[in-house]
Amino acid sequence: MLKISKDQIGELLNIWAKGAKVFVPQENGGTSQFKAWEGQGKLTLGEGNALEPPKDLFFPRTETMYRYRVRDPEASLEELAPLEEKRVLVGVRSCDARSFAIMDDVFLTKGYIDEFYRQRRENTAVVALACTTAQPTCFCTSFGIDPGRAEGVDLQMWPLADSYLLEAITPAGKDLLEQAAALLTEAADEKVPAAAQPSLTADVGGVTEKLQQMFEHPYWEAVSRKCIGCGACTYLCPTCHCFDIQSENRGDSGYKFRCWDSCMFSEYTRMAGGHQPRPSKKERLRNRFLHKLQYFPERYGKFACVGCGRCLDRCPVSMDITRVVREVKEVTL
Amino acid sequence: MSTIQEQMRTRARELLTSGEVKMVVGWEKGALWYMSPPAFITDPAEVDRLVWDEFCHNNLAKYLLDYKFSDDRLAIFVKGCDARGIIRLLQDKQIEREKVYLIGINCPGLKDERQGAVLGEDKRAELPLAARCQGCRHPAPVVYDELLQDEGTAAKGEVAATAEDRFTATAEVEAMSPDERYAFWTNHYDRCLRCYACRNVCPACNCRECIFDRSQSGWCGKQMNRSENMFFAITRAMHVAGRCIECGECERVCPEGIPIMTLNNKIIKEINTLFGDYEAGLDPEAMPPLGKYKLDDPEEFL
Numbered sequence: 223m224l225k226i227s228k229d230q231i232g233e234l235l236n237i238w239a240k241g242a243k244v245f246v247p248q249e250n251g252g253t254s255q256f257k258a259w260e261g262q263g264k265l266t267l268g269e270g271n272a273l274e275p276p277k278d279l280f281f282p283r284t285e286t287m288y289r290y291r292v293r294d295p296e297a298s299l300e301e302l303a304p305l306e307e308k309r310v311l312v313g314v315r316s317c318d319a320r321s322f323a324i325m326d327d328v329f330l331t332k333g334y335i336d337e338f339y340r341q342r343r344e345n346t347a348v349v350a351l352a353c354t355t356a357q358p359t360c361f362c363t364s365f366g367i368d369p370g371r372a373e374g375v376d377l378q379m380w381p382l383a384d385s386y387l388l389e390a391i392t393p394a395g396k397d398l399l400e401q402a403a404a405l406l407t408e409a410a411d412e413k414v415p416a417a418a419q420p421s422l423t424a425d426v427g428g429v430t431e432k433l434q435q436m437f438e439h440p441y442w443e444a445v446s447r448k449c450i451g452c453g454a455c456t457y458l459c460p461t462c463h464c465f466d467i468q469s470e471n472r473g474d475s476g477y478k479f480r481c482w483d484s485c486m487f488s489e490y491t492r493m494a495g496g497h498q499p500r501p502s503k504k505e506r507l508r509n510r511f512l513h514k515l516q517y518f519p520e521r522y523g524k525f526a527c528v529g530c531g532r533c534l535d536r537c538p539v540s541m542d543i544t545r546v547v548r549e550v551k552e553v554t555l
Numbered sequence: 556m557s558t559i560q561e562q563m564r565t566r567a568r569e570l571l572t573s574g575e576v577k578m579v580v581g582w583e584k585g586a587l588w589y590m591s592p593p594a595f596i597t598d599p600a601e602v603d604r605l606v607w608d609e610f611c612h613n614n615l616a617k618y619l620l621d622y623k624f625s626d627d628r629l630a631i632f633v634k635g636c637d638a639r640g641i642i643r644l645l646q647d648k649q650i651e652r653e654k655v656y657l658i659g660i661n662c663p664g665l666k667d668e669r670q671g672a673v674l675g676e677d678k679r680a681e682l683p684l685a686a687r688c689q690g691c692r693h694p695a696p697v698v699y700d701e702l703l704q705d706e707g708t709a710a711k712g713e714v715a716a717t718a719e720d721r722f723t724a725t726a727e728v729e730a731m732s733p734d735e736r737y738a739f740w741t742n743h744y745d746r747c748l749r750c751y752a753c754r755n756v757c758p759a760c761n762c763r764e765c766i767f768d769r770s771q772s773g774w775c776g777k778q779m780n781r782s783e784n785m786f787f788a789i790t791r792a793m794h795v796a797g798r799c800i801e802c803g804e805c806e807r808v809c810p811e812g813i814p815i816m817t818l819n820n821k822i823i824k825e826i827n828t829l830f831g832d833y834e835a836g837l838d839p840e841a842m843p844p845l846g847k848y849k850l851d852d853p854e855e856f857l
Contacts, residue, residue, distance in 0.1 A: 251743055252812045273810070274748075283748075283779040358587050358672055422586065448593040450617070452752035454810045468770065468777055481777050484750070489768045535672070538752050538808035539613060540585035540592040 224399060225385045225409040231267070235259045235312065237402050242308035242347070245279055247272040256311070267381070269355045271315045271530060275460030277325060279311060280342045284481040287338070287467070291475040305341040310398065312349040313379075317362040317530040319350055319372035321460035327522045328463050347394045350375040351386075356418040359531030361544055364424040367528060370417025380414050387412060424544040425551070426515070426525060432550055433516040437508075441553050445546060446507040448539045453484030455533035455541065456510065461526045464490070485509050511546055559660060559705045560607040563632065566658060566701070567602040570630050576656055577627035580618055582611040588679070589671030593618065607632075609666040612685065614804045616640025616758045619650045628654050634662035636687075636802035638696035639836030640758030643800050646839060649761050659699030664688040687803025687816070690721030697837055721801065725820040740785070740818075746811040747784040753805035753815055754791060759798040759835070766790065788818065796822045797845040800836035829853050 226234055236259075238244050244259040247266045253273040254266035266272070289300040322343075329339035350372035353360075362369055371378060377395035380387040387409055390396040399406065436442075456462040466483040469476050483490055486507070491500045500506050518526035527543060534542050557565070567579040583594035583604040591610035595618075596602055615631045617640060622629055633641060641657060644650045666682040674682065688694075696702070728736060751767060754760045767787060770777040775786050792815075801823070805815040826833060830844035830852070 251746060253746065255746070444595070447595040447618075447621070448613075450752065450755040452755045452808075453750040454748070454752045454808075457748040457750050458810055466770075466777055470776060470778070479778060481779055483777075487751075487768065489770060534586055536810035538756050538804075540587075540590040542586040545586060 223409045223412075223414075224388045224406040225382070225412060226388065226402070226405050226407075227385050229384075230405050231265065231386070232262070234402050234405055236261060237405070238310045238312070238398060241401070242310045244310045244312060245276070246312040256313075259312075265313075267313050267351060270357050271318070271532075272313070273532070273536075274458060275318055275321060275530065275532065276311055276314060277321065277460050277463070279309065279346065280322070280325065280339055281329070281463060281465075281482075284479055285338060287478045287480055289475065289477040293474050305338065305345065307345060309342070309346040310349060311346055313351045314348050314372065314375065315351060315353055315530070316367050316369045316372040317360075317528040318460050319348065319375050320362075320365070320367050320528045321530075322348070323374055324461045324518075324522070324524065324526055324528070325463060327524075331522075347377070347398060348372075348375040349377040349379060349395070349398065352378065352380045352415070353418040354381060354415045356420040357531060357535070359422065359535040360418070360420040360529065361422040361424055361531060362529035363420055364422075364426060364544070365525055365527060365529050368417060369420070370414070382412055382415060385412070387414060420529070422531070422544055424529070424547040426547055429547050429550055430516050430519045433512060435555055436550065436553070437512075439553065439555070441549065442504050442508040445549070446502075446504040449486075449503045449507050449541060450538055451486055451488075451503045451506065452538060453486045454536050454538065456484040456486055457482060458532040458536055460528060460530055460532070461514075485513070507541075511543070511550075514543070515547070515550075558607070559703050560605070562703045562705075563605045563607055563658070564602045566703070567596060567605055567630070568599045570656065571596065571599040571602070575628065576630040578622075578629050579605070580615050580629060580631040581605040582607070582613065582632070587672075588676050589666075589668045607660065609663075609682070610668050610671070612665055612668065612687070612804070612807060614640050614756065614758055614802050616644060617756060619644060619655060620761055622654075623650065628656065630656040630658060632658050632660055633696045633699060634660050635691065635694040635696055636662075636800060636804075638698045639693065639800040640802065641698055641836075642839050643758050643798060643836040644761065646836075646843070647761055647798075657696070657699040657701075659696035659702040661696075661702070661705070662688075662691075662694040664691065664694060685803075685807065687807050690723075690801070690803075692717075692721070692801075692834070693837065698839075721816075722820055722824055724814060724817045725824060728817055728821070740788075741781055743811075743813045744784045744788050745781055747779075747788065747813060748811060749779055749784065749787060750810060752808045752810065756804045756808050757795065758800060758802070759795040760791075788815075792818045792822055795819065797826055797833065797843040798835050799823060801834075 235244050239259055245256045246259050247254045248257045249264035249266050255274050256272050256276045291298050329336040353369035376392045377398055378389045390399050464483045465480045467480045469478050492498050514526045570576045579596045581594050582591045584606055585592045589610055591608055593613045594604050614637050616637050665685045665688050667685045670682050766774050776783050799819045803816050826844050833844050
């Protein structure tokens with residue numbers, strides 16, 4: 223196993239930035255965000271995860287899909303150039319690494335491949351950073367995630383007092399280590415540190431089967447009362463992936479874009495003619511939890527929650543999915 | 556004298572048992588020690604869920620809109636800022652006074668929950684006052700049906716801050732050059748997720764249908780970019796102009812930590828200069844400055 227001094231992490235990023243665009247958690251207006259590394263910046267690789275999940279790098283908040291021009295009687299379409307930018311994503315925690323596998327299911331399986339997502343995903347190397355301290359809102363282990371070792375990544379890092387240990391997992395990870403060979407030394411005595419142990423837990427066994435019988439249960443009315451119906455939970459969730467597609471027109475030309483959308487909003491389900499199948503926060507909140515804990519497991523065989531705790535941490539009313547899981551299992555049918 | 560929390564539970568039990576109200580809205584403990592989210596109690600057997608501690612932030616007035624079309628009478632607990640929210644909603648004719656029973660609490664000022672998450676429970680006693688409480692001038696409720704009394708906090712239920720304290724952050728931004736100011740606001744609003752937590756938590760935001768829930772109206776598009784985010788920020792700030800009760804809930808709940816009150820306070824400051832000092836949500840009879848017309852209103856722009 224190799225190691226690098228924490229003092230040299232900027233140099234390491236500079237080396238990787240020669241052949242790719244490097245994204246790493248950095249301080250931004252009092253929050254921690256995955257931002258492009260431009261040679262300097264205040265890294266936030268210490269305790270705790272970035273406020274926003276890195277999903278934006280594969281599935282941007284807003285992206286143009288194609289452009290068009292209409293000049294009667296002709297109309298033309300302009301496809302966008304393929305996304306060829308090479309990226310290295312550094313400092314991904316185990317929870318967010320699991321979220322990539324979940325997003326892959328959505329965008330790359332079941333007979334449809336989303337080209338925007340695929341190109342970004344294939345052009346990105348992922349460098350994980352193990353967690354040795356859990357945040358109060360963390361509960362990744364409830365979903366079988368090991369905070370000490372991420373799944374499906376190219377390179378794994380572990381923090382020590384003054385250095386990081388590094389282990390290549392894939393050829394792409396090995397390549398990243400070779401690029402930085404001058405900065406790395408062999409780790410002789412250092413041991414992989416113990417993984418974080420979250421104190422919050424959710425016993426999700428059997429929750430899908432219970433939820434399958436609970437669509438009309440009065441529980442949803444009670445649990446949704448405090449919800450204020452904002453979209454903070456969905457936008458900060460590493461696995462929420464709903465989007466809308468709209469047009470922006472200027473004169474005779476315009477473009478189609480897609481942007482994140484949230485099932486917590488009334489407009490999300492409003493139909494032409496005004497019908498609203500999810501008229502209140504009860505139906506909307508229910509949908510969010512059913513999607514995470516019932517619909518996704520039914521379709522893809524896994525929960526669409528990774529226990530990162532961002533929703534609980536930032537919810538204006540501290541809506542707690544671990545409590546919802548517990549209460550769902552307790553209510554009588 | 557019993558604690559505020561004990562009185563809360565006692566009164567909630569009495570009100571529910573007697574049938575005077577169908578539901579009591581207060582606060583309860585959340586997943587972690589620094590969380591005290593809203594609680595909705597309908598069963599007298601559950602009143603012991605209610606808590607009163609330094610994290611009971613949520614302004615409960617807004618929830619009355621959820622029960623606008625219900626015939627049931629509700630009881631809610633009101634701190635100074637919740638009570639101003641009540642007046643605000645009454646002035647907008649959003650709620651009926653007789654359908655809500657208000658139990659006042661003299662608020663000692665609440666603590667910063669984010670710091671709680673960072674510092675840990677060992678430091679609970681040392682947590683700083685929440686940002687939203689630092690400029691508070693009315694910790695005592697301005698409207699209530701009964702007031703809970705507690706020896707420990709009653710004395711503090713007086714004007715806590717000076718009129719100018721709340722404009723400190725605004726003055727710092729005013730002192731910037733135009734370019735610096737542009738960089739300041741774009742840096743913050745580029746992070747805006749347009750989750751609308753600020754709007755949804757705000758007692759001044761009570762439109763039946765919000766412009767931002769009509770993305771195809773052509774006013775504000777759904778793209779999350781600088782232009783649309785700024786349009787959202789400015790429109791919302793102007794829309795609550797003269798009606799913002801300064802509870803600071805918008806800024807507290809913003810997941811991205813955007814200093815929304817710095818913007819709202821700028822507008823409050825301008826209104827005070829143009830139309831005379833006014834504080835929203837204090838006097839039900841005082842018309843909001845932008846809601847009334849006076850012959851001597853300033854009109855330099857004409």
